Amino acid sequence: MPRRPGVYQMLGPGDEILYVGKASDLKSRVSSYFRSTGLTPKTQSLVKRIARVQFTITNSETEALLLEQNLIKKFRPPYNILLRDDKSYPYIFISTRDEYPAIRFHRGSQRKLGRYFGPFPGSSAVRDSLQLMQKVFKLRTCEDSVFNNRSRPCLQYQIKRCTAPCVDLIEAEDYQRDLEHAIMFLEGRSRTLMEDLQQQMETASEELAFERAAVLRDQLISLQRVQEQQFVDGTGGDADVLAAEIRPGGGCVHVLFVRGGRILGSRTYYPQLSVEHTQAELLSAFIPQFYLGNSGREIPRELLLSHLPEDGDVIESALSESLGRRLPLNSPQRGDKVQWLKLAITNAQENLAAYLAGKDNMLQRFVMLQEAMGLDELPKRVECFDISHSHGEATVASCVVFNQQGANKSAYRRFNIEDVNAGDDYAAMHQALQRRYGRLTREGESLPDILLVDGGKGQMTQAREVLAELGIESMQLLGVAKGPTRKPGMETLWLEGDDQPLILDRASPALHLIQQIRDEAHRFAITGHRQRRDKARRTSTLEGIAGVGPKRRQALYRHFGGIQGVKRASLAELRKVAGINQQLAQDIYDHLHPGGVETQHES
Template identity: 40%
Template sequence: MEEKEPKNIPEWKQRLNDFPDSPGVYIFKDRNGDVLYVGKAKNLKKRVSSYTRRQFADTKTAKMLERVTNVDFIVTASEKEALLLESNLIKKFRPKYNVILTDDKNYPCIRIDTSQPFPRLEIVRKIKNDGAIYFGPFPSVKAVRHTLRTVKRMFPLRQCKTRKLQQRSRPCLNFQIGRCLGPCAGQVQEDEYNKIVQEVILFLQGRTDLLQNQLEQKMKEAAEQLDFERAAVYRDRLTDVQKTLQTQRIVSTRFIDRDIICLYGENESWLVEILFVRQGALLDSRDYFFSNTWLTSSEIIETFITQYYQENKFIPDEILLSVLPDNIEYLTEWLSEKKGRKVVIRKPMKGEGRQLLNLGLDNARKHFQMRKSEKINHEEIKKQFQKILKLKSPPTHIACVDISHFHGKHTVGSLVVFREGVPFKEKYKRFRMMSDKPANDPAMIAELLERFLAHHREDAKMLDLLIIDGGKAQLNTAVKVLKRSRYPELPVISIAKGPDHWLTRDPGKTRDRIYLPNRKNPISFASAPGLLLFVQQLRDEAHRFAISYQQKKFRKQLTASILDEIPGVGKKRKNELLKHFGSISKIANASIDDLLKVNNLPRNVAENIHEYFQNIRTDES
């Protein structure tokens, strides 16, 4: 009888006995050393061994295991430590088979520093331990700006952009229209201003009952003193507060901050919905879609919570979940430590909490169907890309490059990335172009790509397709740069506007032309209008991103002070001069002795300033 030869057993399976019976993190890698999946375990040996014993029905897990050639592990002191390490490694390596949360920005807050005289409201993204009062966070910039506009309409606090109040010779337009009390021009006493500040704080804290009582009392007192003009001010403010409250959706009788996190899924696709409740009012919601994942609902919620709250995000007093994770005690302990006081995580079965969960689940179902439809459409676009461009596989990560200028100056470049058909904003790049070539010169494309490929290798490595905003010359330049780089096989195309592109706004009749390498004439996307629209969307987003950077640079130059031209006057001295005198005209009319009264201003700089304005007067005469 012939003896059967043993099947080839992967090396990682032969090393299972080397794995410890300890908590930690395991890392699946392919033959190139790329990380495929990061997982955590209470017992590393048992967890990794389970992949050799189980028959995985879902094809995604089976496909992943076919690619695994090596498994590394990191031992941790506890399961909680493993939980956090797993989240950090997922963020670092962005493995293909993990659930990855792309939104890692800090949400905006409203800040007011009451330790400063005549404080103002400002939007910030980080909460610091600096003694200031913070309100929020708000789920979007749109939401925080809406709130700020509402507050500014009702309460006349100063709106100038400098944190510290600067004295001026006359108040601004906001004072003239009743939107500011004019502290910069001495139009209001500090104690009177601070009373308005306290009203604003009550409003933003949600203590509107107390605020309304105070405004009503002040209105009555002013009327009794026959100060009817002042009484009318309080009456109008009270009316504004009451109107604002009518537009808010109050969903809780408990004035605490809550996040309601709900999960809904079908097959291998899931959607996480978050409702943001602040001081009992529903502010907004946000959803996150994950496709082709083989994790359980409990694992998805656990991974989501860890990634979401790890990035210095605001942690509410209570988190309501539709699915409880297995490691809820570790999550609760970690979030409580991070917040500095106890955080409650629970799944309510009845009452007000259950109603909030039902609301979140209804939203999750609706948004899931919308996202699923979008996903199906993009899958078709990816297949069209693969077919028309003869790619090895459907492209997942697509980048587009654009060069923009303003009358030949302020030339900037941008690179935007779309992942699975949606903007991948954390991978966007801006470039201040160094070349003195004309903005439409292919040399600009070469400079941008060379800098990107040299300094952002990991980002370049993940790209499946590169799109250049330009014609044949720009495309040929991009091909040359790629050939001498580490990424000669990266597919690249270009999109150029035709000579009569302005004649139509109908995308189906566009004159845009698509160029491919080694092909003289542009190709037609007439048979795939959805694909053309997607390429145009990428191009337009790259252009928008470049323009926003260019405008920022241009505004900075426009707002540069005349003082910047004077030798010895830097940013700090300029601010001190403006703070002391209040305006450029007063500085221009100041004597050398007056200038020397400014804090630590050297005599030679004072003489430079005086001489500069004297020369201007001479030239004008």
């Protein structure tokens, strides 16, 4: 291989890409994988699977880094550290082409003409900031179509969150001044802004413009409160603060977003780690994937790192080349920036501890469930069904799925139950199970180890009948019946084939897992039932009648004052409505009174 910079790809027997790496000297770097001693477990595992190696020469190590990240994002090699989050971040957008610019939430490509402030770590941070901006500066947030067609102020004006520029209740000059103050705030120039407001308030007071002075005073007070709420408020600057933490079982990177000297928020990422890496190695793999490419992320003025990567100069060069300006990577030792870094490190440590504890706790619960049920093997997948309805209306069955990592929400399913007697939970359960496992059996999909049924022996009987019809014998059935007081911890558990209930201690992790899964199935079923019921109730009772369109429905509602008046109306009264003839009146009456006998003929 050449002693040139470039990218190498390790390929498996089927030409699948196992690993992508970069090197300043391809021959030296690739040779290091095949030495006889000193290899990590990851490298040993990788080398055993390598069938061939291919490489691409580049002009520099910086170009190699850019190519490496493109290949990693495209092929997702199993032996690379993979970053799973590629969503774009939300921004605050202010248009510059309008006389009265609006301030709005924005996510996606930045093609519109205007100013973008951010990125923010999540939509809630943007909405909180917008709400604050409305309270302090009273800028409009409405769409242009609404703004251009207002004839009187909207509710936002009434609650003192807008100055109603749509109906000219504020001069363009005054609105522009408020907009400039808002921009100063978003840019982090809070101290300058407060001094400016203080001076304007005093000037307005001297000119006896007391209403204007009062508005400025309120803005000043609000901004002072915001300043008091900032945990860390430096002298300014835009930076992302990245702290890496690694423990047995996983690692994380916590990113703190600082804009204009203010902490806007943070986010924690859990990259896929194939072996134990150092924090510096984790950041070395994380930073290029996070910032390079078309992911919609803004690269700030500076990156503050808990650990400096060994190839930090290459990463810095690649980021600077992509940005068109120098982007320093620093690990500060003093000043306000150290406080930001300490905060990021603390968050990384706490988030990773909680993440691993939750993972270990779920696995422990599965182990305890195996012991409680006397299973030969540790269950990998549990499914639970529940039925929800309101006196038989809009019956919905839910299916939730749990594995050893917790809830697998992408595998959740709901079933709208049809053609069963209202309130017949047994028939509803039978239909849901038949549809679920009939499809899985036909398509050859994997089946759960445990089928958890919310109910007693009756529901379990339905489950066993369905499984027998489908020829499924591999699933262990477990019924969960609410106790006489319906309180948590008082459930009665029924194992298939046992005449006596399974009794677990109220502190048992296995019981806690069963309760968690059962409650999640209950929540998911109720949510689906309410959505279906509300949709049905939003549908007019008259919509199923041929010949009764929107105009005739409105005519009926206006004539009788609503659907209840239509239901009480006689045939003769229905015929008095414009557009309703004798036959249509009869159809409406028959639809609203099934089994009714009133019929009216022409005399």
